[in-house]
Amino acid sequence: QEEAEKKVIGVSIPSATHGFMGGLNWHAQDTIERMGKVYPNLEFVLATAGDSAKQVSDIEDMMATRNIDGLVVLPFESEPLTAPVAAVKEAGKFVTVVDRGLSQEGIEDLYVAGDNTAFGRVAGQYFRDNLEPGSKIVVLRGIPTTLDNERVEAFQAALEGSEIEILDMEHGNWNRDDAFTVMQDFLSKYPEINAVWAADDDMAIGVLEAIAAAGREEEMWVIGGAGMKEIVKRIMDGDPQLPVNVTYPPALISAAIEMTALNFVSNAPMTGRFIIGSQLITPENAEQFHFPDSPY
Amino acid sequence: MSKPDLHTLGPLVALVALIVLGALLNPAFLAPGNITNVLARSAFIGMIAVGMTFVITAGGLDLSVGSMAAFLAGIAIIAMNAALPGMGENWGTILVGMGVAVLGGLVAGYLNGALITKARIEPFIVTLGTMGIFRSLVTWLADGGTLSLDYGLRTLYRPVYYGGIGWITWPIITFAIVAFAGEWIMRHSRFGRHVEAIGSNDRVARYSAIDVNRIRLMTYMLLGLLVGLATVLYVPRLGSASGSTGVLWELEAIAAVIIGGTALKGGTGRVWGTVVGVLILSLIDNILNLADLVSPYLNGAIQGVIIVLAVVLQREKRIAEER
Amino acid sequence: MSKPDLHTLGPLVALVALIVLGALLNPAFLAPGNITNVLARSAFIGMIAVGMTFVITAGGLDLSVGSMAAFLAGIAIIAMNAALPGMGENWGTILVGMGVAVLGGLVAGYLNGALITKARIEPFIVTLGTMGIFRSLVTWLADGGTLSLDYGLRTLYRPVYYGGIGWITWPIITFAIVAFAGEWIMRHSRFGRHVEAIGSNDRVARYSAIDVNRIRLMTYMLLGLLVGLATVLYVPRLGSASGSTGVLWELEAIAAVIIGGTALKGGTGRVWGTVVGVLILSLIDNILNLADLVSPYLNGAIQGVIIVLAVVLQREKRIAEER
Amino acid sequence: MTILALQDVSKSFGPIEVLHDVDLALEPGEVHALIGENGAGKSTIMKILGGFLDPTKGQVLLDGRQVIFGSGPEAEAAGVVVIHQEFNLASDLSVAANLFLGREIGGWRLDHAAMRKQTSELLERLHSPIAPETLIRDLSVPDRQMVEIGKALSRNARVLIMDEPSAVLTHREVGTLYEQIDRLRVEGVAILYCSHRLDEVAHLADRITVLRDGSVVRRAMRGELDEDSMAAAMVGRELQDFYPPKGQPSPEPALEVSGLSVPGRVRDVGFTLRKGEVLGIAGLVGSGRTELAEGLVGLRAASGEIRVNGQPVAISSLRDAFDAGLAYLTEDRKEAGLLLNKGLRENLTLATLERFGKFRLDTVAEDAALDKATGDFDIRAPRRDMVAGKLSGGNQQKLLLAKTMLPDPQIIIIDEPTRGIDVGTKSQIYAFIRNLSAEGRSVIVISSEMTEVIGLADRVLVMREGRLAGQVEGNAMTEDNIVRLAMGVAGEAA
Ligand SMILES: Nc1ncnc2c1ncn2[C@@H]1O[C@H](COP(=O)(O)OP(=O)(O)OP(=O)(O)O)[C@@H](O)[C@H]1O
């Protein structure tokens, strides 16, 4: 290890435009800093992109000017990133794909991801199991993307056949303010709502605030998602409005970076698929999902 | 005298049409609760848009307001959290936060204005630059995540957004005061006259012994101040700020100003029109949420169509007049 | 003759400064591969910005170009996928897609232009409206997700972005042609002359028997056409379109135009300046990737500072000249 | 064989009729002068003839047949060309580009060289040494007017309509203009000419139509009317004593200027203005008179020493100048004087708003000020709530004068005071200026009208190429002496 040659690992992720991505950005930087100290012969290059085109440019730049040996990428979108990442692979680099799979199988060496279908399904099942037949719910969706579609479809599939009615769905764009506005209007529109699937903890915060302002806390509970620390704390404290949460940890980027690093510093080749399933956080197990130091 | 009235009537017609439409689509639309919601929500963009009316009337532009609001909310929260251990959970601490927001707004406005008037750079470029800067700074301060106000302080601060006199909550009251004051200043004060003169022809203004740069600078500072004030009301709503706070507010504020009949090239400012413009924009959102439409994906399209229609209503009048 | 030269020199100085900075930060910056990358990716915004130069010079504005690009990419992909079963996996099918993008661009430009010139609505409002409309439509067409080109077609189409003559890839060639043609049209054609006249004083243009509305309409159609052309090159790069394609391109294009020295209020168009402006913006991104800077959260701030500085460099000259 | 005629034409703007049953006929090879007070309707007639306005009633006849021009360009296509009272030039474009706007030479590629060449030739014919590549915005007001004239001449008109073309020209250029008019007359062009310079009308016109309050009150042929009877016909009464008697300036200096320089424009100018004095400044176009004045009042960066009432003052902005009791009336009415799209009241009080209320502007007081100004300066506005741009040209000038006088300055610098003002009002303004000096105020009058400077001023400074070329006083105040100094031809001046 002493005379090991310098290896460069590129990390390309979407920029921190909403809470979850913010958490992911934080974990990425944190891990890079940690790995850089532990393995002095590893150098990391981090780039964040606000859209697919910029992300493709970032990867091109890493190849052309930073001479990377490995790439960790969380594709902004699957389709547009597939060909450029394949090109990286063809150039003989080690490729790790995180969270959003490429649209073609077998390009990456390592795949680390959450499970969007499970994310929707677990939430859906909870609604199905805990609501009376005939209950009415509303749903806040994220930014229109494939991943949001997957979650919502899984959620709807899980409710299929139950007598729970989805009154309405609108896009809250994984944003507190937007979710607040949408929820206010849902509350004006529907005199009776039994539960809300906010699909994301940032949106859950906005939703809770709107419910509180309308004074209808008693009437409904809210399920968010992704395990934001404030929300997990409230579950731990047994808040009746927030019975459970579904995990989708932003820390999965850390796992991906760590494993990629290991690939270069140890002899064990790190390949394969690692799916981090979505779990239900309940007041009983909330303790183990609570990370007070994370910004998310 | 009849002319300006006719002109502000245009957007008003659109507003009334929207209200009728809303009421037809869903009776809940006219419920006091919904009205309070819509008005209170309009307050942030509304106050910013009133400031923007002055900037645009003087021939300027400010793209940075949304990011500025996020940044000000961020530093206000940091300031309050920092003051909490020393000062305790009381209104003093909250006043510190408010002060930081408002003063910060003034300073940010000064920065924009000084770059525009002293360094003589196009407003579009300066504020595009500061837009990126403020947005980056708040993301950086929040470490990519969210800056949250201490829970106890939030509870104390919360009524500033939700409380008020009956259903007329503080944001509505503040917005109303700002709108009246803005209209008054534009119509009846020397400053307002000077702003219109500069936007109309800055050379004439200079030859009339008006300190063009100073007035321009002041419009940006006024806008900054109002962004600060909007922030003061924004923070108690959700108690947090992040890199995604206030995204696209600048576009909404500018759109409101122009829907209201203020010319983008400057010279004529209509504060009332701006208020109507803001309400139109808020109502569109509200109606789209209250009604059941084909697909939520198409919300943006319907919004676009209504904005254009609202302005068509008002333009028709002008064409007839001009030949 | 010496004055316009001096004026376009400003942004050029900034460009050179950036290139020197890049070379100092990382020697790989000047490697042909990197140069190809930067130039090729400038091509999209570049072509749009050349079209935008005409629109702005004629006193207009277009906020819809980013959404328009996304929409055109979407319908081009749909068209190609639809044509595939009948026509097979060949250049004919791809030409259908290209045709749809370019024609669609013309139609979209016509729509903007007609609303602005015939219905006489402010360009800001019209294109804010169509911006929402195009963006919604592509999101709706993609059902909230991504529209993807058939894999086989994509492989066939790919060289249009990545291939070329040696390291000079097709996007670079196309951009160069568009830039030269744009400069030529602005300087040496009747159309260019009339565009400048309209932006400078449309009454004078009208009195000179220039069909002001027709020329204005044509600037929007030219821009639409160029957006279509940019889309033709964009599709093979990413092979897909979604609601997040082309977000904020309008701001980048307008910024490039203004950095290049074209006045936002119209009257003087500098196509070369625009090209330099586009390159400056691309280089900033590239340079930020060349070295490890403080924090990625601050990228936006650095970008903002450099944009303002680039313009300061050029403004200094003007002040010296004027006073 | 009339080419173009108006028959029974009336025109109303909104409820107000400004032309009443006007008949007018233009014959080829004739200069037809249209005169009348400010606001009489001259420009309106010209706009109707040129297709820029439709008559409310009556007809426009071209070659005896009724025509309805849909627009100015349509009339131009029929050979009717107008030089407007306002400039019609795109200021971001070059001189050549403006001259050929809408009729560019060249096929796909514009033939820049040919357009430049023709522009040069045309300007040469006008003795106007302007480079074809110069942008309009870099030209002085008189130069812009020469470009306008050149533009009209290049159109090969059958009918040429000129609305006060000479108002912003100086001596020498006016001569060039006459030359061109004579040439066109010989070529058989019909010319409609409007001017407030009655000497010019007497010299040029073959036929004169006098307009008063929108009606034709007198028609005459060459030689039938002398200047005095023209003036009388216009204003409907006899005018006496055009220039008021000169005053008795006190020896006390009001303003002392020494070593004043405006970089690149004015070098080392020094003079003294006495209390109660009217000081004229003459010179050719571009001699730096305007720049001197603008440097003096802080509108341009300038160096030098200025004393007011013996006290040195530092003036770095117009506000400083106001505070020192100075006021300046700009020569560039449209670009620097008035907000054309704002009301009369807003324009009048713009520079002195602090007098109209500390916080809330007192519109009642403003209206009172407007009433007073309308009376004092005889501003004829059909409606009080109209925008300044819709006033007739001369009335705009009066409004500007009123605006300049509103701060009640002790030292007034007036750049081209009577540009576009009718004779009747002119004498009012002269009397007004004299009155100011009689009150002990001091006035500097910059004028390109030699007779005006001589008739009005107690003393005349002459500038040449940015320097003071000399001064003339008393009996030495003759046109000849001033021109010699202005042109740098050696003379006997002091
Ligand atoms: N567009 C308009 N709207 C309203 N009133 C107008 C308009 N144009 C001109 N007027 C009015 O019509 C009258 C005649 O104006 P016109 O410009 O023809 O006068 P003029 O004889 O050319 O005067 P001057 O010598 O001052 O140029 C004036 O009272 C003027 O205010």
Ligand SMILES: Nc1ncnc2c1ncn2[C@@H]1O[C@H](COP(=O)(O)OP(=O)(O)OP(=O)(O)O)[C@@H](O)[C@H]1O
């Ligand atoms: N190159 C220029 N750029 C900008 N403005 C100019 C330029 N040259 C002249 N001007 C403007 O044109 C006007 C007339 O300037 P000029 O040099 O002719 O002085 P002048 O002696 O006052 O002549 P006159 O009063 O007869 O026009 C001034 O207002 C001046 O500001």
Ligand SMILES: [Mg+2]
């Ligand atoms: Mg006139």
Ligand SMILES: [Mg+2]
């Ligand atoms: Mg002058």
